[in-house]
Amino acid sequence: xxxxxxxxxxxxxxxxxxxxxxxxxxxxxxxxxxxxxxxxxxxxxxxxxxxxxxxxxxxxxxxxxxxxxxxxxxxxxxxxxxxxxxx
Amino acid sequence: xxxxxxxxxxxxxxxxxxxxxxxxxxxxxxxxxxxxxxxxxxxxxxxxxxxxxxxxxxxxxxxxxxxxxxxxxxxxxxxxxxxxxxxxxxxxxxxxxxxxxxxxxxxxxxxxxxxxxxxxxxxxxxxxxxxxxxxxxxxxxxxxxxxxxxxxxxxxxxxxxxxxxxxxxxxxxxxxxxxxxxxxxxxxxxxxxxxxxxxxxx
Numbered sequence: 001x002x003x004x005x006x007x008x009x010x011x012x013x014x015x016x017x018x019x020x021x022x023x024x025x026x027x028x029x030x031x032x033x034x035x036x037x038x039x040x041x042x043x044x045x046x047x048x049x050x051x052x053x054x055x056x057x058x059x060x061x062x063x064x065x066x067x068x069x070x071x072x073x074x075x076x077x078x079x080x081x082x083x084x085x086x087x
Numbered sequence: 088x089x090x091x092x093x094x095x096x097x098x099x100x101x102x103x104x105x106x107x108x109x110x111x112x113x114x115x116x117x118x119x120x121x122x123x124x125x126x127x128x129x130x131x132x133x134x135x136x137x138x139x140x141x142x143x144x145x146x147x148x149x150x151x152x153x154x155x156x157x158x159x160x161x162x163x164x165x166x167x168x169x170x171x172x173x174x175x176x177x178x179x180x181x182x183x184x185x186x187x188x189x190x191x192x193x194x195x196x197x198x199x200x201x202x203x204x205x206x207x208x209x210x211x212x213x214x215x216x217x218x219x220x221x222x223x224x225x226x227x228x229x230x231x232x233x234x235x236x237x238x239x240x241x242x243x244x245x246x247x248x249x250x251x252x253x254x255x256x257x258x259x260x261x262x263x264x265x266x267x268x269x270x271x272x273x274x275x276x277x278x279x280x281x282x283x284x285x286x287x288x289x
Contacts, residue, residue, distance in 0.1 A: 011134060013139075014132075030134075042099020043106070058215050061212060062212055066173075070169065072164075072169035073244065077237045078237070
């Protein structure tokens with residue numbers, strides 16, 4: 001987790017140093033790396049037998065719990081955002 | 088873009104499955120640890136660079152300031168309440184379902200930790216709920232970002248500091264970077280404590 005924070009901060013510092021330079025669209029260039037990340041995410045799911053075994057057993061209950069968890073998260077974040085004027 | 092993401096996710100899953108259960112071409116950790124973490128660190132670095140070169144994104148962060156912390160708190164409370172409601176509707180132990188949804192999408196934590204505290208069946212549920220949360224966030228981001236930039240962040244929970252971050256930033260723009268990362272970071276810290284606290288109720 002710490003390595004991610006360090007990578008992000010290093011990027012922010014470099015970007016700050018370069019801020020006067022002409023902007024390049026870096027997000028376009030990173031598409032390939034995003035796909036590599038998604039591939040390795042899929043790979044770790046596919047190679048996780050424990051997860052694959054439990055999917056059909058608990059999938060339905062999990063879906064119900066997940067939909068409520070995500071639904072309330074969205075509602076709460078919208079409400080809290082209004083309260084402290086995030087938008 | 089989302090169709091490439093879904094296709095690559097599928098290809099990756101099949102490759103992982105075959106490599107694990109059929110012919111071991113490479114060690115699993117080469118992909119799921121080294122390639123994964125390498126890609127992630129590179130992405131965070133690049134996103135950091137484009138963030139601080141983006142004046143609007145910085146102005147947005149200055150404007151919001153510490154109020155940014157209400158985002159993970161609201162998501163955390165919403166997730167646990169959702170777990171409670173889901174458990175009551177399903178008629179299963181709501182303490183367990185709350186502990187499970189307090190993984191906030193971090194399935195590699197929630198699976199083993201809930202399993203250790205409440206038993207293997209709950210561990211399996213913790214695994215699947217949180218894995219599906221990550222999957223759902225990636226699959227729906229092309230729709231959810233239209234409902235507001237905090238919506239995909241709320242979907243993603245703890246995963247918005249790593250796996251789902253690049254996809255969210257791709258849709259919501261660079262100004263979502265700090266919101267998403269800090270929310271995911273805060274929820275990742277909260278997750279183990281929340282799971283342990285909730286599991287101890289049962």
